[in-house]
Amino acid sequence: MEDDEIEAESRSDSRAGAEDSNGEAAGRKPKISRKKMFTLVSTASVNFSSMICYSILGPFFPTEAEKKGVNQTVIGLIFGCYALCNLLGSLVLGKYIVQIGAKFMLCAGLFLSGGCTVLFGLLDRVPHGVPFILMCFIVRSIDAVGFAAAMTSSFAIIAKAFPNNIATVLGSLEIFTGLGLVLGPPLGGFLYQSFGYEIPFIVLGFVLILMVPLNIYVLPSYDATPSKDSFWRLFTLPKISLLCFLIFSMSSCLGFLDPTMSLFVIEKFHLPTGYVGLVFLGLALSYSLSSPLLGIVSDKMPNTRRWLMVIGGITAALGYCFLGPAPFLHLKSQLWLFVFMLALTGFSIGMTCIPTLPEVVKCAYENGFEDDLSTLGLVSGLYGAVWSFGTFFGPTVGGFLVEKFNFEWAAAAQGGLIFISVLFLGIYYFVEPCFRRPATTSVEENEERAPLLSNHI
Known part of the structure; x- marks a missing residue:
C-alpha cells in the first residue's frame, strides 16, 4: 500500500539520518524519493499561490476601502478578521486532520481560498458603507478557513515526510512563500x-x-490514527507557551504592516500606488532569501536555535523602532532608512521563526506525544492558530494606534511587544538547565525517537 511505502521511506530516512550523525555514512549523499519530491512540489505550490493571493491587498485595498467610506480602524478589522477565522480554523482542522485526511484538506482549502479571492474582486460593485464592510468580513472570513486548511495540512505533511530536516525543508519552502509575498x-x-x-x-x-488539480495529482496520501492528546496539553508546556508568545509577537508585527504601511508610505514619501508594492520587496526578499540558510543552520546545529531566536527577536524589535523612526529617537523619516529597516526586519524574522516549528515538535515528543501525523496536526494547528492570533492582533490594534497616535508610535509599540517575548524566552533558556528532569521514557521509546531527536533536529 502507498501508506506503507511512505512509512517505510520515513523509517529508512530516519535510519540514514542516525548513521550520518554517527559518521558511518559520511560519504553517502542522501536520496529523496519520488513521493517526497512530489510532496515538496505540492507544498511549494501551496506556499506560493496562497501567499501571492494573501499579499495583493496591501498596496491598494486600504485606499479603495477609504473611497467606500471605511475608516482606518475598520480597515484593520477587515485584515484582522482573516487572522481570527484562520486561528479558529487552524485549531479545529489541526485536531481533525486525521479524520478529514491531510491531502483532501489541503486541496479543499486551496479551492475555497481561490474562490473567495475571486469573489473579493467583485466587492467594488457592492454599495458604500455597511454593505461593503459586511461583505468584506464574510468573504475574508471564509477565505481564511480555506487558507487555514491548506497551511495546517501543509505543515503537518512536511513534518511527516521530512522528520529529520524540518527546518531545512521549511526554510527552503519559504523561498516560495517569499516569492508569493514579493x-x-x-x-x-x-x-x-x-x-x-x-x-x-x-x-x-x-x-x-489551478493549483488544486496539480496537488490532487502529485501529493501522496498520509493516514494515521487519531490522537488522544489535546491542544491544551501541548500549549501548557512552559517552553511551548513561550515559543507561542514569540510566534505571536512576530506575526503581530507582520500583520501590523498590512493595513498601515501603504498609507504611511504614500503620505510620508508621496509614492504612487503602483510603486508602493515595490517597498514591500525589502521585507519579503530578505526573508525568503535568508530562510534556506537559516533552516540548514537550525537543523545542522540545533544548539544554535535558541540564539537564533533571541538575537533575531532583538534585531526585529530594534528594526521596528527605527522603521518610523520612533519619535523618541529624534530621527527624520527617510525612504532609504525605511526600506533598509524592512530588509533587516525580514532577515531577523527569518532568524526567529524558522527554528520555532522544529523546537515545538521536539518539545512535544520529549513530553510523551506520539510520533505520528496526529501529533504533527496538533503542532501545525497550534502554530497556525498562534500565528493567526498575531496577525489579528497586529492589524486591529495597530490600526487603532495609528488612528489615535501615528505610524511611528504604533511601530515602536510592535517592537516593544517583540522585545518582551524575547526577554521571557531568553530567561527561560537561562534557567532551563536548573529545572531539567531526567528522561522518564523507556529505552524502547527513546530508541524509536532517536532519529528525530538526533543532531538533525
Missing part, C-alpha cells in the same frame, strides 16, 4: 493601476484554483 504587492499594484480593482483578485484567484 510578487503579490507589485503585481497586484500594477494590475490595479492598469485594469482597476477587480482584475488583480480574479487573475490571482484563478491561479490558486
Whole structure:
C-alpha cells in the first residue's frame, strides 16, 4: 500500500539520518524519493499561490476601502478578521486532520481560498458603507478557513515526510512563500493601476484554483490514527507557551504592516500606488532569501536555535523602532532608512521563526506525544492558530494606534511587544538547565525517537 511505502521511506530516512550523525555514512549523499519530491512540489505550490493571493491587498485595498467610506480602524478589522477565522480554523482542522485526511484538506482549502479571492474582486460593485464592510468580513472570513486548511495540512505533511530536516525543508519552502509575498504587492499594484480593482483578485484567484488539480495529482496520501492528546496539553508546556508568545509577537508585527504601511508610505514619501508594492520587496526578499540558510543552520546545529531566536527577536524589535523612526529617537523619516529597516526586519524574522516549528515538535515528543501525523496536526494547528492570533492582533490594534497616535508610535509599540517575548524566552533558556528532569521514557521509546531527536533536529 502507498501508506506503507511512505512509512517505510520515513523509517529508512530516519535510519540514514542516525548513521550520518554517527559518521558511518559520511560519504553517502542522501536520496529523496519520488513521493517526497512530489510532496515538496505540492507544498511549494501551496506556499506560493496562497501567499501571492494573501499579499495583493496591501498596496491598494486600504485606499479603495477609504473611497467606500471605511475608516482606518475598520480597515484593520477587515485584515484582522482573516487572522481570527484562520486561528479558529487552524485549531479545529489541526485536531481533525486525521479524520478529514491531510491531502483532501489541503486541496479543499486551496479551492475555497481561490474562490473567495475571486469573489473579493467583485466587492467594488457592492454599495458604500455597511454593505461593503459586511461583505468584506464574510468573504475574508471564509477565505481564511480555506487558507487555514491548506497551511495546517501543509505543515503537518512536511513534518511527516521530512522528520529529520524540518527546518531545512521549511526554510527552503519559504523561498516560495517569499516569492508569493514579493510578487503579490507589485503585481497586484500594477494590475490595479492598469485594469482597476477587480482584475488583480480574479487573475490571482484563478491561479490558486489551478493549483488544486496539480496537488490532487502529485501529493501522496498520509493516514494515521487519531490522537488522544489535546491542544491544551501541548500549549501548557512552559517552553511551548513561550515559543507561542514569540510566534505571536512576530506575526503581530507582520500583520501590523498590512493595513498601515501603504498609507504611511504614500503620505510620508508621496509614492504612487503602483510603486508602493515595490517597498514591500525589502521585507519579503530578505526573508525568503535568508530562510534556506537559516533552516540548514537550525537543523545542522540545533544548539544554535535558541540564539537564533533571541538575537533575531532583538534585531526585529530594534528594526521596528527605527522603521518610523520612533519619535523618541529624534530621527527624520527617510525612504532609504525605511526600506533598509524592512530588509533587516525580514532577515531577523527569518532568524526567529524558522527554528520555532522544529523546537515545538521536539518539545512535544520529549513530553510523551506520539510520533505520528496526529501529533504533527496538533503542532501545525497550534502554530497556525498562534500565528493567526498575531496577525489579528497586529492589524486591529495597530490600526487603532495609528488612528489615535501615528505610524511611528504604533511601530515602536510592535517592537516593544517583540522585545518582551524575547526577554521571557531568553530567561527561560537561562534557567532551563536548573529545572531539567531526567528522561522518564523507556529505552524502547527513546530508541524509536532517536532519529528525530538526533543532531538533525
